[in-house]
Amino acid sequence: MIKTNKNGNKLCLGTVQMGQQYGIKNELGRKPRLEESFLVLQAAVDSGIDCFDTASVYGDAEExxxxxxxxxxxxxVISKMRAGGINGKNEVIEELCISLNRLHLKSLYGYLLHSAKDLYSPEILRGLTKAKEAGLTEHIGVSIYEPEDALYAVQSHIIDIIQIPYNVFDQRLDKTDFFEMAEQNHIQVYARSAFLQGLLLMEPDALPSNLQTAQSYLKEFREICEQYHFSVLEASLLYSYCHPGISYVVFGVDTVEQLKSNLNIIEKSDDFCLCYKKLYGAFYNIERKLIVPSLWNI
Ligand SMILES: NC(=O)c1ccc[n+]([C@@H]2O[C@H](COP(=O)([O-])OP(=O)(O)OC[C@H]3O[C@@H](n4cnc5c(N)ncnc54)[C@H](OP(=O)(O)O)[C@@H]3O)[C@@H](O)[C@H]2O)c1
Structure with missing residues (x-):
């Protein structure tokens, strides 16, 4: 049984796609227009999605x-503090207030460090703690890329929320005690990249030249999906969604149609158990250059 919010889901809508052109596949081929983004947001609220992820560096997503x-x-609403140029605790507060201003909010549910490097700055952590004490944010946290930072954060005794990359091809944290420690320390885990920015949904023959090594993995993934009668879209989302250690899946869409299709997919989570077991551990050792989008160079 999956632990969900009171509306019966554990989906958090990401907004980087609204603020800037994004993703490897990008079927829309452009950033959605303002009215299109408003339609996606309205449809999300109407469908019972109760969590929104943004950041000060996602173009105009906060606005x-x-x-x-x-x-x-x-x-x-969860936002993130930009990386670099912020050193003192008062600057953390000032930066958070800029985000609140753009969002027209008095406080956030979560304020995360966008760069895990800042996790190692006592002054920045003091700033986050001060922001929480002042009621500017209910929770504080960090967004990480590397397992080492996730393991550091989960033992920090300061952080309430950790956002991680997690998907069928990126199961690196399952090889560690991260999820067990997060549960013990009452830390919420938000997982992004369920579709690996759209890479998991691509036809193996349509990959850009420097991602050709993903072809065999994509073919194997497709074979497993077919065997269990799920589409790659369904299996990608359900794989992250069904992980017991994940509190929310942060997902991105360009259109209302994509949003609705993703909401329909999670209705199938009870039937996904066998496919989940097959996928869990199946892609344990994929090269880092395929699962870390910043290394794609495309
Ligand atoms: N460091 C960080 O904190 C960080 C980094 C990245 C992202 N994020 C957050 O995570 C959110 C999600 O981004 P992500 O990188 O994790 O992307 P993702 O959710 O893995 O992939 C999103 C892409 O998948 C495709 N997609 C989604 N639903 C679909 C559907 N029903 N049918 C067809 N295609 C579908 C869309 O691509 P097409 O454009 O190809 O249609 C969409 O842009 C962002 O909005 C952001 O809030 C945080």
Whole structure:
């Protein structure tokens, strides 16, 4: 049985796609127009999604959420502090206030460090703690890329939320005690990259030249999906969704259609058990250059 929010899901809508052109596949071929983003946000709220992920560096995503009037709804908004140039604890607060201003909110549900490097700065951590004490954010956290940083954060006794990359091809944290420690320390785990920015959904023959080594993995993934009668889209989302250690899956869409299709997919989670077991551990040793999008160079 999957632990969900009161509306029966554990989906958090990401907003990088609204603020800037994004993703490897990008079927829309452009950033959604403002009214298209508003339609996606409205459809998300109407469908019971109660969590939204943004960041100060996602183009104008924070302004879009503010302009939409996200404050009208009883939802969780998580934003992130930009990396670099912020050193003192008061600067952390100032930066958070800039985000609140753009979002037209008085406080956040979560304020995360966008760079795990800042996790190692006592002054920045003091700033986050001060922000929480001042009621500017209910929770504080960090977004990580590397397992070592996740393992450091989960034992920090300061952090409430950790956002991790996690998907069928990126099961690196399953090889560690991370999920057990997060549960013991009451830390919420938000997993992004369920579709690996769209790579998992691509036809193996349509990969850009420097991602050709992903072809055999994609073929194997497709074979498993076919065997269990799931599409790659379904299996990608359900794989992250069904992980017991993941509190919320942060996913991105460009259109209302994609949002609705993803909401339909999670209805199938009870039937996904066998496919989940087959996929869990199946892609344990994929090269880092395929699962870390910043190394793609495309
Ligand atoms: N460091 C960080 O903290 C960090 C980094 C990255 C992202 N994020 C957050 O995570 C969110 C998700 O980003 P992600 O990188 O994890 O991307 P993702 O969710 O793995 O992939 C999103 C892409 O998948 C495709 N997609 C989604 N639903 C689909 C559907 N039903 N049918 C067809 N295609 C579908 C869309 O690509 P197409 O454009 O190809 O259609 C969409 O742009 C972001 O919005 C952001 O909030 C955080």
């Amino acid at each position: 879009i959420l503010g302009g939409f009037g996200i404050s009208r709804f009883p939802v969780k």
